[in-house]
Amino acid sequence: MRRAETLSPPPAAAGPAAPAAGPAAAARSDWATLARLLPYLWVYKFRVIAALACLITAKVANVGVPLLLKQLVDALSIPLGDPRAALVVPAGLLLAYGALRLSTSLFTELRELVFAKATEGASRSISLQVFQHLHALSLRFHLERQTGGMTRDIERGTRGVQSLISYSLYSILPTLVEVSLVLGLLAVKFDAMFAWITLAALVVYIGFTVLVTEWRTKFRKTMNELDSSSHSKAIDSLLNYETVKYFNNEDFEAKRYDESLDRLRRAKLKSQSTLSLLNTGQQLLIAIALIAMLWRATEGVVSGRMTLGDLVMINAFMIQLYIPLNFLGVIYREIKQALTDLDKMFDLLEREREVRDAPDAQDLHAEAPPVVRFENVGFAYEAGRPILHGLSFEIPAGHTIAVVGPSGAGKSTLARLLYRFYDVSEGRITIAGHDIRQLTQASLRRAIGIVPQDTVLFNDTVAYNIAYGRPGATQAEIEAAAQAARIHGFIASTPKGYGTMVGERGLKLSGGEKQRVAIARTLLKNPPIVIFDEATSALDSANERAIQAELQTAARNKTALVIAHRLSTVVDADQILVMEAGRIVERGTHAELLAREGRYAQMWALQQQGGAEAAADVAAS
Structure with a gap:
């Protein structure tokens, strides 16, 4: 009798606990x-x-x-x-x-x-x-x-x-x-x-x-x-x-x-x-x-x-x-x-967990907006190519700090470090006085909400993706978050409403629609700390202005970190940090930075000039 060759052999309760993290296993018998x-x-x-x-x-x-x-x-x-x-x-x-x-x-x-x-x-x-x-x-x-x-x-x-x-x-x-x-x-x-x-x-x-x-x-x-x-x-x-x-x-x-x-x-x-x-x-x-x-x-x-x-x-x-x-x-x-x-x-x-909870890690209890501090933070994704150099700043409780600068300055790295996707190489980051390395990752991330620059959605319904911010939320709460993110009207106009499937990675939605779903998801989570990482980058000017007001409302009475490329979105921030090559080169309010006529003022002038040219092109067409 001939036996057929197959690619793989013919699997699913509680079992033993997962092993402690260690290096990837060598060949074993x-x-x-x-x-x-x-x-x-x-x-x-x-x-x-x-x-x-x-x-x-x-x-x-x-x-x-x-x-x-x-x-x-x-x-x-x-x-x-x-x-x-x-x-x-x-x-x-x-x-x-x-x-x-x-x-x-x-x-x-x-x-x-x-x-x-x-x-x-x-x-x-x-x-x-x-x-x-x-x-x-x-x-x-x-x-x-x-x-x-x-x-x-x-x-x-x-x-x-x-x-x-x-x-x-x-x-x-x-x-x-x-x-x-x-x-x-x-x-x-x-x-x-x-x-x-x-x-x-x-x-x-x-x-x-x-x-x-x-x-x-x-x-x-x-x-x-x-x-x-x-x-x-x-x-x-x-x-x-x-x-x-x-x-x-x-x-x-x-x-x-x-x-x-x-x-x-x-x-x-x-x-x-x-x-x-x-x-x-x-x-x-x-x-x-x-x-x-x-x-x-x-x-x-x-x-x-x-x-x-x-x-x-x-x-x-x-x-x-x-x-x-x-x-x-x-x-x-x-x-x-x-x-x-x-x-x-x-x-x-047995693959190494690069970031793991300390044995004596504590839960973060942050019902009220906490103070967030970056204290002399240094970081490199790869040895020999540092990204951040001795970065220090504070986000006071309930205040909004904006970070601006050219691409590659290390702005989005701040969000990844605050979420503790990586641990800092030097210095420390604290929330309410606690080094985040001494906090459990679950409690830390529970206290932070983010609207990322690149929004990836689950291949499920719009309602599921919004409710992902707080599983178990009621339909009324989901719709309220969607209204705050100015996407309720679009959802209601579709044949299946909140039951509309968004496709793989949300590809059935436009970039702006995906970003508004991400905003609604974070609004529904309602954490004490919020991060907006280019949160309006995929929106047109009209929707950007409308959602900007909602983001300001969402950030009110919260500790907020806003990462932006378009300076017009951060003019109302309590303080603006200008980053270049992993360092803070300027800091102050919008008015203070313009008055100094430094790097921020140059960026502002360039963006204003570009906006005027774009408006003229639209008018001419």
């Missing part, structure tokens, strides 16, 4: 990976024990079938007319034979039924832990990841849990139990040569299978890597659909994807050819072993040492043994692959 999985299964220890009991019972019944078949065949030698021919054979042996067959199937199904909850529970527990851990990893990890390849690894890993359990508990372990029982029976009932032939054949068969499968592993590994690579390219291209269209690069993307698929095709062919070699070798070894066993059994029948029923029993034993062994190559390979896939997922679980 298969036994170490198994040991890592066992605690998830041991949560269901009573089911594991019950499943093992069912397994042993099923195999005892299965081994009993050839024994009873021997009795049936030998009973056929009863002389004609003997009353036992009508009573013993049909009424006794046939019923017992049927009962054993039924028992084998019954206990096998019972084993799977009992253990299903453990299998699915372990898979669910691991999947949930990976999901939670990925959310706990730093922004740096998510900026560097390849989404398609990572999701493929997680998908294979969760399936690998079920595959590993299925193949080990449902194939390897039952076969070992049955082999042990058969070898014992052959050695006891007949001469030891039967047991030695069987054992030698099994050893050679298993050795051949393991050696060839280990040799084939590199081809399988290459095939999986190419599969992940082609999947990553396809996902990346589809996520950047608009960019592909902008540059008319559909053919380029198709050619790039086809090259990946062609490399995958060649790797699959290599894997399939080596699989055929493995299958042929296995069948040859099975045939030799069967011939040797049946030759010796036939010789025993001819010499009178054995009965015809013994020959039938030995043949039945060999068939029962070699049918599962026929799939040993596939099973061994799939177990090895499941261990590899599971190891990759455990590597994700």
Whole structure:
């Protein structure tokens, strides 16, 4: 029988706690990976024990079938007319034979039924832990990841849990139990040569299978890597659909994807050819072993040492043994692959958490607007390329501080540091006098709301995306936030209203509509600290002025940090900081900065001149 090659083996409850953060795991042995999985299964220890009991019972019944078949065949030698021919054979042996067959199937199904909850529970527990851990990893990890390849690894890993359990508990372990029982029976009932032939054949068969499968592993590994690579390219291209269209690069993307698929095709062919070699070798070894066993059994029948029923029993034993062994190559390979896939997922679980809570971290309680301070803050995304240099400023409670400056000055980095997506390299950031590194990340982020420059929405309804600011908000509260963000009218004008789907990453909405949804989401959250990172950058002038008033209302009685490029949006700020190359070069109110005729005044003049030219162009058209 030919076995099909697959890309991945055949996953989901509370489990052990996630491991402490550590460096990405080095290569670990298969036994170490198994040991890592066992605690998830041991949560269901009573089911594991019950499943093992069912397994042993099923195999005892299965081994009993050839024994009873021997009795049936030998009973056929009863002389004609003997009353036992009508009573013993049909009424006794046939019923017992049927009962054993039924028992084998019954206990096998019972084993799977009992253990299903453990299998699915372990898979669910691991999947949930990976999901939670990925959310706990730093922004740096998510900026560097390849989404398609990572999701493929997680998908294979969760399936690998079920595959590993299925193949080990449902194939390897039952076969070992049955082999042990058969070898014992052959050695006891007949001469030891039967047991030695069987054992030698099994050893050679298993050795051949393991050696060839280990040799084939590199081809399988290459095939999986190419599969992940082609999947990553396809996902990346589809996520950047608009960019592909902008540059008319559909053919380029198709050619790039086809090259990946062609490399995958060649790797699959290599894997399939080596699989055929493995299958042929296995069948040859099975045939030799069967011939040797049946030759010796036939010789025993001819010499009178054995009965015809013994020959039938030995043949039945060999068939029962070699049918599962026929799939040993596939099973061994799939177990090895499941261990590899599971190891990759455990590597994700052990990936370093760059930003983590301190052991004695406290919750931030900030019902009233707190004071926020940056004290001599230095920061670099990469060593040797500092972004911020000794930055110090304060946002008084309930006040608004605006930060302006050219692109690359480090303005948006301030928001990332305040959210603690990264930890500062030097100095510290405090909220209400607490160093944010001594606060729990959950309580810190609960106290901050942000309208980001690049708004990405969930592929769900408008209502869902607004309510994401405060899950559980009522429809009236959602609509009130939408009205404050000046988007309620647009939503109400759509056929499905608040049930309108926004598409992948919100692509069904315009840039301005997405930004207003983000504003509504933050207004609904209503935190004591708010950050507006170019919050009106995607809006036209009329809507910008309208929403600016709403943002000022939203920032009232809150500690607000406004990051802006257009200076007209920050003229009412309590203080304006002008940044260049990671340093504050000027600070003061709008009027004070204009009076100094420094960098801010130059930027203001340039933007005013640009606005006047744009207005003249519109008027002329």
